[in-house]
Amino acid sequence: MAPTKAPDSSRRSDRSRRAIHDAALALVTEVGYRRTTIEGIAARAGVGKQTIYRWWPSKAAVLMDAFLDLAGRAAEDAGAGSGDTGESAPGIPDTGDLVADLKLVLRATVDELNDPALAAPTRALTAEGIVDAKLGAEFVHKLLDPQLALYVTRLRAAQEAGDVRADVDPRIALELLIGPLMHRWLLRTLPVTHAYADEIVDYAVGGLAPRT
Template sequence: MSPHKAPDSSRRSDRSRRAIHDAALALVGEVGYTRTTIEGIAARAGVGKQTIYRWWPSKAAVLMEAFLDMSARRSAEAAEAAGGGGEAAYAIPDTGDLAADLKLVLRATVDELNDPAMEAPTRALTAEGIIDPPLGAQFVENLLEPQLQLYVTRLRAAQEAGEVREDIDPRVALELLIAPLTHRWLLRTLPLTHAYADSVVDHALRGLLPRP
């Protein structure tokens, strides 16, 4: 008779953590961030609320980790579909046509912001980060900053190729591309569409391209 094996606590913890992540994301999407509670997340995940408090100090911290985990999984899935590494999946392409490359990426950003699975937690964390500076800093450092650096890298490459003026600051220039989409998405003033993303690129490049 084979000896009895003790349960693998690490695997059990991983299952519980994933269940809590999924529960937090689902509840925020269904009832909104304000009505989402630790008790509700625990009930949805099938764990005790003390389990959640043992790992996270607040529902905002739960949602942050869940959102980052979801983003990482999506990146890995995109990388697998593309047959490359995780970084390659989200890198801004460099085909030699800066306008086309930027439009491709901004269109993907529009799709992501309009995706219900991404929209609710992104709005919740954006709002919560305003009143909770440490959470906001974590959101920027772990999610936004790596994405912004991709624009810096692409714009610097365009400068070296003579596609963009030498005197522009890539860090400022990227805001000409990202800020209009974020503004429209946050305020819900008008629909966020691919056509709008294309027009943002066209307008921004008028100020970034070398002058005759």
């Protein structure tokens, strides 16, 4: 008789983690962060709640890990969809037209903010990060900073090309682009649209361009 193959515990753990991630994201989208519980996540994922507590200390930590995993998968999909270009990391395009490039990326951000699957966990983590300093720092370090760094890189390239004043701080300049969008989205005062994103870029770049 052929020997019985031992179960692959690592693959089983990976499946369980993915099931827990998917359950956490689905519940936050369906019932909201407050009504999402560890018990609910465990039941949805088909695991015991002690399994969750073995890997994460709280539902916020579960959601953070799930969102990081979701973002990583989205980045992989974006890279695969871009063709075999040899580039492994996405970034803001540099076509030589700063306004067009920023509008393209900000419109994509609008689409993400209006996607319920992404909006619900983003709102939850943003709100929880205000009261949980450790979670907030992790949210900024792992999720926000890598995205903001792409803007800094593009704006510095624009400075070198003479399209942005040399005295402009790219880190502050990017806040002129992201800040208004997030403010409107978080407060839900008015719709977040492509047209609004275009106006933000026009207003911001108008103030960044060299004075003549």
